[in-house]
Amino acid sequence: MSTDTTGRRSDATRAAILEAARRRFAAEGFAKATIRAIAADAEIDPSMVMRYYGSKDGLFAAAVDIDLRLPDLGAADPETLGEVLLQHFLDLWEHPANGGTLLTLLRSAVTDEATAVRFRRVFGEQVAPAVLRFAEPADAERRAGLVASQLLGLALCRHVLRLPPVVAMSQAQLVADVGPVIQRYLSSPPASC
Incomplete structure (x- = not known):
């Protein structure tokens, strides 16, 4: 068998494991999902999961690796940064390709410190x-924390x-209602407390 064929089969096996892991972690969370169940879902031997990912932690890290691909906010109108974000x-x-990973992270983070x-x-x-x-460097972390609290709170509720009522809202409604709040977190003068 050629190296190219072996490489393609290896890539396909890795992809099947990751897909099964994402589904299982999303449905059961990190603590309840097992290597055996993930392997069964991927129709492979559990030893293959360990071969490729080393441990359940390694598999979880690969399954929830996410690049948010944030837009270039420098190119956005400064008055609409909250809406854009x-x-x-x-x-x-x-989006199905990302939503499952983010949902897995959110659900698991509530009960698992590693997540x-x-x-x-x-x-x-x-x-x-x-x-x-x-934001000024001294204020950026606070502002970023507030933005994250709004985004994650919305994701949790939706x-x-x-x-x-949150599920029923369209994206346009959410942007109109919540965008200005995020805009305030990004651009309002620091509070003088």
Whole structure:
């Protein structure tokens, strides 16, 4: 068998494992999902999961690795930054390829400290630097934290708790109602407390 054929089969096996892991972690969370169940879903032997990912933690890290692909906020109208950022996050959450990964992270972060650490890493490496472009360095972390609280709170209510009035809102309604709040977090003068 050629190396090319072996490489393609290896890539296909990895992809099948990751897809099965994403589904299983999304449905059951990190703690309940097992390597055996994930392997069964991928129709492979559990030893193959360990071969490719080393451990359940390694598999989870690969399954929830996410690049938020934040838009270039420097190119946006400064008066609409909140709307642009919110629309981007709504698109991420509601796109099947990303939404499942984000949902898995959100659900698991509530009960698993290792997942919460991953969430904080995504925040620190992707969200905070984007906000830093619009805020004084001493105030950027606070502002980024407020933006994240709004975005994650909305995701929790819409996709995990599934609060009927929040689920019923269109993306345009959410952007109109919540975008200005995020805009305020990004651009208002610092409070003098």
